Amino acid sequence: MKFFTFLVLAVFGFAADIEIIHDEAYHKKICGDDYSCVDQKYLYKNTTLPAAYSRYFQDYALHTKGNKSTIYKKAMSKNNLPSVGKTKKLEYKLDPNMDNICKFEFKRISRDVLTVEYNTCSFEMDLEIKLTQIGNDVEINVNGFNGS
Secondary structure (H helix, E strand, O other), X not given: OHHHHHHHHHHHHOOOOOOEEEOHHHHHHHHOOOOOEOOEEEEEOOOOHHHHHHHHHHHHHHOOOHHHHXXXXXXXXXXXXXXXXXXXXXXXXXXXXXXXXXXXXXXXXXXXXXXXXXXXXXXXXXXXXXXXXXXXXXXXXXXXXXXX
């Protein structure tokens, strides 16, 4: 539920430079009353895929505390965007004394499609974010389940 709260705050609280439209009906249609479902759909208006990618994960890192925030910022750097047809995998250890490993996989399916799969640095939730350039806009689909 924390993740869902973050998404709502990210969309409505920090949308000054890019207009972001949250499709609330999509979440209700896909998830119904399932509290563990985090599926969401957004439309980032008049922007590019790299700019929408940066904005989405910048907002995500703002609502993440401690080492996770630093790891997200490092992993989600524009420098980690793969070339078309390529995949890039990254792993970071959250804490040297813990087993939690933050795993990220970036796939540039085409010039207009990027997917990012990551485990939120825990064993509780795996997410897939799909960004698709559609004309002057970018559609972002978030898929995953919160196992906590």
